[in-house]
Amino acid sequence: MFPLPMPSRNKSRPVSLILGVALVATLLRAADMPMPMQPGMGAMPMMAAPAVTAAVAVLAPTQGNEVRGTVKFTKVAGGVHVVADLTGLKPGDHGFHIHEFGDASSTDGAAAGGHFNPAKENHGAPTAEHRHEGDLGNIKADASGHATLDYVDTKLSFDGAASIIGHAVVVHANPDDLATQPTGNAGGRVAVGVIGLAKSG
Ligand SMILES: [Cu+2]
Numbered sequence: 001m002f003p004l005p006m007p008s009r010n011k012s013r014p015v016s017l018i019l020g021v022a023l024v025a026t027l028l029r030a031a032d033m034p035m036p037m038q039p040g041m042g043a044m045p046m047m048a049a050p051a052v053t054a055a056v057a058v059l060a061p062t063q064g065n066e067v068r069g070t071v072k073f074t075k076v077a078g079g080v081h082v083v084a085d086l087t088g089l090k091p092g093d094h095g096f097h098i099h100e101f102g103d104a105s106s107t108d109g110a111a112a113g114g115h116f117n118p119a120k121e122n123h124g125a126p127t128a129e130h131r132h133e134g135d136l137g138n139i140k141a142d143a144s145g146h147a148t149l150d151y152v153d154t155k156l157s158f159d160g161a162a163s164i165i166g167h168a169v170v171v172h173a174n175p176d177d178l179a180t181q182p183t184g185n186a187g188g189r190v191a192v193g194v195i196g197l198a199k200s201g
C-alpha cells in the first residue's frame, strides 16, 4: 500500500480548517439568536382555549334520500345531553352514530369513515360499558318519518382526543343491531352532518 499522495493532504487541510471555523461561527450565531417570539410574549401565560360546552350537527341527506335535521350536544353533569330532531326517515329504528371523520363530501356518506372509536373498543349499545364512543344506538321514526331523541350520554366528551367536535353524525337506513362488529349492520347512510362548535347556553 502506498500512503496517500502528499499534495492531496496538503490541499485538504486548509479546507477542513475553513469548514471548522465556519461551523464554530454558525454555532455561536445560533446561540446569540433571539427566540422566535414577539417581545413580551414569554412573560405572559398562554391563553387557554375556552372549554367547549355545546356543539351541533346539521344533517343533510345523502344522494337519493330526504333525511335532514339537527343534533345538539350540550355538556351536563355526568355526560353530554343529546337532542336530535330528524325528518324524512322510513318509520322504525335507524342506526345513529358519531363517525370518525367530519367529512360529508361523498354522496353516499362513506367519507365519514367508521364509528368514532378513540378508546379502541368494540361496537355496542349506547348503554354498554364497552362501546365505540360514537355508538349512540338507534333513533326511532314515527309513521310520518319524524324522529326525536333526548338523552344524556355518559361516554361522550368535548375534551382532548375523545372530543366529538369535528367528527360526524351519521343516520343509517336500517336498525343498529347493537352487536354486529364493527358497524351494527345498520346498512346505508341516509344523512350526514359534521359536529361543530355551538354557542353555549
Ligand atoms: Cu353509523
Ligand SMILES: [Zn+2]
Pocket: 097, 115, 122, 123, 124, 132, 134, 135, 182, 183, 184
Ligand atoms: Zn360502533
